[in-house]
Amino acid sequence: MTLQTEIESRVSSGLDNEVILSVQDVVVQFPRPKKKTPFNAVNGVSFELRKGETLGLVGESGSGKSMTALSLLGLVPIPGKIIEGSINLRERRIDNLPINMLRKVRGNDLGMVFQDPMTGLNPVRNIGSQLCESVIRHQKVSKSEATEIAFKALDDVGIPSARDRLEAFPHELSGGLRQRVMIALALINHPEVIIADEATTALDATIQAQILDLFRERLSNATMILITHDMGVAAEICDRIAVMYAGRIVETGTIEEVLSSPRHPYTMGLLSAVPRFDIRRPKLVPIPGQPPTAEDIVQGCAFSSRCKFTQENCAERPLLKKRDNRLVACWFPKGEV
Amino acid sequence: MTDREEKNNRINVDQDEKEDANLVTASAGDVETIPVAQQTVRTILRRLAELVFLLLFVSTLLFFLLRLTGDPAAILAGETGDQEQLELIRKQYGFDKPLYVQYGVFLMKMLVLDFGTSLANAQDALGLVFERLPTSFTLVLIAFTANLIISIPLGAWLGSRPDRTGRKLGSTGVFILQGIPGYITGLILIQVFSVELRWLPSIGNQGPESWIMPAITLASFQAPQVIRVISANVSEAMREDYIRTARANGAGFNTLLWRHALKNAMLGATALIGAQVSFLIGGSIITEVIFAWPGLGRLLVTSVTTLDFPVVQAAVFVISVFVYLSITATDLAFIFIDPRLRRQRA
Structure with missing residues (x-):
């Protein structure tokens, strides 16, 4: 790749644009009344999101990726809360806003698409009223203007005969259409950042492909955080990837860097557990063992018990920092051993 | 319909449209659901047909039971x-x-509709029953309205954050209230407001001020049931995914509770409220006796004890009709509250 084309590709993927969202050392803690120690679901996560960039948060269930997303909107479920760190949207700190200010951020500055479109919409209210409710809350418009905005939002996400659908109830739509409605709802107030939490996971494969197409076409220039456990989905639409393990980011880099030359043993493990058609290999290799649960108090590197490169150093926790020109939280990133 | 056919013809074009075509059969957007008005009429007609058989069955059973009880x-x-x-x-x-x-x-x-004349005073049996209806319905209507006005907001509030201390105390209070039988409430009210304070009349129907205590007595053991069902349903609904969606779009507490959770919670409560209305129509007997209320319930009790067959038959007939009407009304309420119950054309 020549220097010129590399710069162009970095600009188009937003890697050099202004920072929209900046997350610094966020810790989300859940008290455990029956035990003395609380549980940190998110344990010091930092990342930056630049304009027009799509960041993939990847990791197993329980790695803290959804909790990270919820913390951005101040939606960490009770009794959990953010006990450390800061979240800034442009220059404005949003993690310590009073609730009435936070409500103006939710859906207006940050739009979120949730995992399950089957349960994510109110079953007894029609689509139009649920969309209009959000429009009227955040924009100064009349009921009829809101309806028009709702119609456009549905039309924009590829819902056929969108005007009639405003009257429809969630149970009258298929899963794919419902997820389109959820996306329309997240986009309707033109939020600066879109957070998609496992937005395609609950859908079957063909619908999943359609929703990914929608993301690619409609949201290619959007500033977005895509949370997924599926490396394939991340590879399709993300510019950058942050791999999470046990509440921390263990590796981050551009999609090409992370996929073609993973540095962290966990990332390598994740990638060899994904089926591929382009290279021959004997079989999928699962990562041995289980990720640490809330019960485990982990000293040192949380992955060390499952890692085949573990050495004495691993009893001390490696920080996420530049090693071998890449951001990895590992004492022995691939290439150094 | 032409729209649908057109879509079916294009079915092979691509995946996106294949999905559309499948959707058409099961969507409101394409006017495939039966209109609410039509469904309302159907429900009423079906219930009416059932009512005829119900009346025949109840009357027959009652006829032979009464003949067995005495001469x-x-x-x-x-x-x-x-x-x-x-x-x-x-x-x-x-x-x-x-x-x-x-x-x-x-x-x-x-x-x-000829049930004969009362054995006690030779008046037309059905006439005697109709004489009592307005008095009975006054009580039913007041108790029902009071029940809803108190139960729905209170139940929603108690269920909205059941972990808070104030709500916990409230729920305990409701629980205790439910444990007090109607006749105790009635007697306490009479003692306080009629005997001690002399504010309200204790017996009979003497105008609005005499409606207060019987209505409170009835509502005091029906409302706690509704409050508890609504409270439990609201607290469950507040944990649903759609609440999180609404919250992620900036909805405040009041929107979440009143516009999202309550309507879902009312689905379960509607069945209970419907059953309570049926009970009120025929069964507010204890309350009517305590307050010497000249209603249908007391007429029924008196007629049974005096073996006044015609009046018993007429009273049970009328009560059955109204109970069935309230069941039909409950059915219709469900259709209006829950869009999923609005049937679709096959």
């Missing part, structure tokens, strides 16, 4: 009546004929 002629004749008088009375009222003949006559007359 009305003996009661009519009184303690002084001799054999001759008894025979005379039996002949006069047709009690001397075989039971199946009596039953046949009874059925034929029921078709034209």
Whole structure:
């Protein structure tokens, strides 16, 4: 790749644009009344999101990726809360806003698409009223203007005969259409950042492909955080990837860097557990063992018990920092051993 | 329909449209659901047809049960009546004929809503019942309205954050209230407001001020049931995914509770409220007796104890009709509240 084309590709993927969202050392803690120690679901996560960039948060269930997303909107479920760190949207700190200010951020500055479109919409209210409710809350418009905005939002996400659908109830739509409605709802107030939490996971494969197409076409220039456990989905639409393990980011880099030359043993493990058609290999290799649960108090590197490169150093926790020109939280990133 | 056919013709074009075509059969957008008005009419007609059979069944059962319980002629004749008088009375009222003949006559007359005259005072039985209806319904309506006005907001509030101390205390209070039987509430009210304070009349229907205590008594053991169901349903609904979606779009507490959670919570409560109305129509007997309320319930009790067959039959007939009307109303309420119950055309 020549220097010129590399710069162009970095600009188009937003890697050099202004920072929209900046997350610094966020810790989300859940008290455990029956035990003395609380549980940190998110344990010091930092990342930056630049304009027009799509960041993939990847990791197993329980790695803290959804909790990270919820913390951005101040939606960490009770009794959990953010006990450390800061979240800034442009220059404005949003993690310590009073609730009435936070409500103006939710859906207006940050739009979120949730995992399950089957349960994510109110079953007894029609689509139009649920969309209009959000429009009227955040924009100064009349009921009829809101309806028009709702119609456009549905039309924009590829819902056929969108005007009639405003009257429809969630149970009258298929899963794919419902997820389109959820996306329309997240986009309707033109939020600066879109957070998609496992937005395609609950859908079957063909619908999943359609929703990914929608993301690619409609949201290619959007500033977005895509949370997924599926490396394939991340590879399709993300510019950058942050791999999470046990509440921390263990590796981050551009999609090409992370996929073609993973540095962290966990990332390598994740990638060899994904089926591929382009290279021959004997079989999928699962990562041995289980990720640490809330019960485990982990000293040192949380992955060390499952890692085949573990050495004495691993009893001390490696920080996420530049090693071998890449951001990895590992004492022995691939290439150094 | 042409729209649908057109879509079906294009079915092979691509995946996106394949999905559309499948959707058309099951979507409101394409006017495939039965209109609410039409479904309302259907529900009413179906319930009416059922009502005819219900009335026949209840009347027949009651007819034979009443005949098993005693000899009305003996009661009519009184303690002084001799054999001759008894025979005379039996002949006069047709009690001397075989039971199946009596039953046949009874059925034929029921078709034209003739239940005969009261054995006690020779008034038209159905007329006696209709005389009591307004009094009974006054009480039913007031108790029902009071119940809803108190239960829905209170239940929603208690269920919105059940972990808060104030709500916990409230729920305990409701629980205790539910444990107090209606006759105790009624007697306490009479003692306080009639005997001690002399504010309210304790017996009969003497205008609005005499409606207050019976209505409170009825509502005081019906409302706690509704409050607890709504509270439990609201607290469950507040944990649903759609609440999180609404919250992620900036919805505040009031929107979440009143616009999102409550309507879902009302689905479960509607069945209970419907059953309570049925109970009120026929069964507010204890309350009517305590307050000497000249309602349908008390008429029924008196007639049963005096073996006044015609009045019992007429009263049960009318109560059955109104209970069925309230069941139908509950059905209709469901159709309006829950869009998923609006049926689709096959």
